[in-house]
Amino acid sequence: MAALTLDRFIPYRLSVASNAVSSRISQSYRKRFGLKIAEWRLIAILAEAKRMTPQALGQTTRMDKISVSRAAAALMERGLVQTSTNPEDGRSHFLSLTADGQSLYAEIAPAALAMEADLLSDFTPEESEFLETQLRRIEKAASDFP
Amino acid sequence: MAALTLDRFIPYRLSVASNAVSSRISQSYRKRFGLKIAEWRLIAILAEAKRMTPQALGQTTRMDKISVSRAAAALMERGLVQTSTNPEDGRSHFLSLTADGQSLYAEIAPAALAMEADLLSDFTPEESEFLETQLRRIEKAASDFP
DNA sequence: TCCATATAGTTTCAATTGCAACTAAATATG
């Protein structure tokens, strides 16, 4: 049996790296745009998707329905997101970006990409690609074995 | 400028992967041993280090002093950790595992390694190694640029 | 059709977290 050293324990390394990145980024979103990460995620998805139900947003962003509901409420409050009726299901509704939401997105997107570029400035494209693949694999492994 | 797709945004992938792994693991620690991740981290470090101040524990585990203080209090409450005076600094004290703490560690360590092995069962040793390295690099990048 | 069950989304309440203030001891400065 290999020895257990916290410093070399992958779940620990993953958590520490993720926290470092998230706190850096969330600080930036909050300061510059007044957004939490959950809110930013909805905006990013809606910018591409035009309109979506909260349920679909939750699946896409891997957020639970409570977080989606609260993030959407905050965005509607600020006039960045609007609802429309879902003719196929009366329990649900569609969410979409308002014009304000779209222009905010247009501002944030380059900032987000710049942050990512900063984080990965020492990585070759192959290394970034590989990291992404491995993150997907480990996520899948964690989700699979129940 | 590359397009922004949340799905291919590394900070997002990192966060999703980390959450998936953390929730899986924390569930297991909690169910089987009644420990939160912060508490488990202290135990893991103290098992190797014999005794340490809260301050040093915080640095080593990357936890803030509040979290260390609360985790230590919970562990002392359960008789898994004990304090001793720090002759070099009267504001501080040493924390160390009790005999109970040590035997709990002896139980958890193999379980933790087994979980890691499960998560990485599809990875070659080189791939795991590479992932670890990448995670350290990205963590450093996130901590560095202020 | 009527009832049982399931699903979408929100809300309430309790637990967790994070910040700021606090105590106490150490160090630096005049």
Added chain:
DNA sequence: CATATTTAGTTGCAATTGAAACTATATGGA
């Protein structure tokens, strides 16, 4: 050596989060 400043650790309070309950609609049999 007296006082100001810094550091270690804890605690109180406010904000955030998560689980369970709740409303409303949909679906799947008798």
